[in-house]
Amino acid sequence: MKKIWTFLAEARAELRKATWPSWDEVSRSTLVVFVTVIIFAVLIYLVDGGVERALSALIGG
Known part of the structure; x- marks a missing residue:
């Protein structure tokens, strides 16, 4: 049990040393x-549609 408390105390000490981002940095x-997620989602959607059309043309469906 002592090891757990030691770990938690050390973890808390390390977290206090951390430099936390400002609200402006977090929001940006x-x-x-x-x-980025929206751009990649649109790109994947377009590529998926292109592959689907190409496969349909090859298979004849």
Whole structure:
């Protein structure tokens, strides 16, 4: 049980040393992630549609 408390105390000490991002940095990073996800989703949708049409043309369906 002592090892668990030691671990938790050390983890808390390390977390206090961390440099946390500001709210502005977090919101900008979140926006970048959302835009990137939307762009990749559209690209995958377009490629999937192209592959589907190509396979349909090859198979004759």
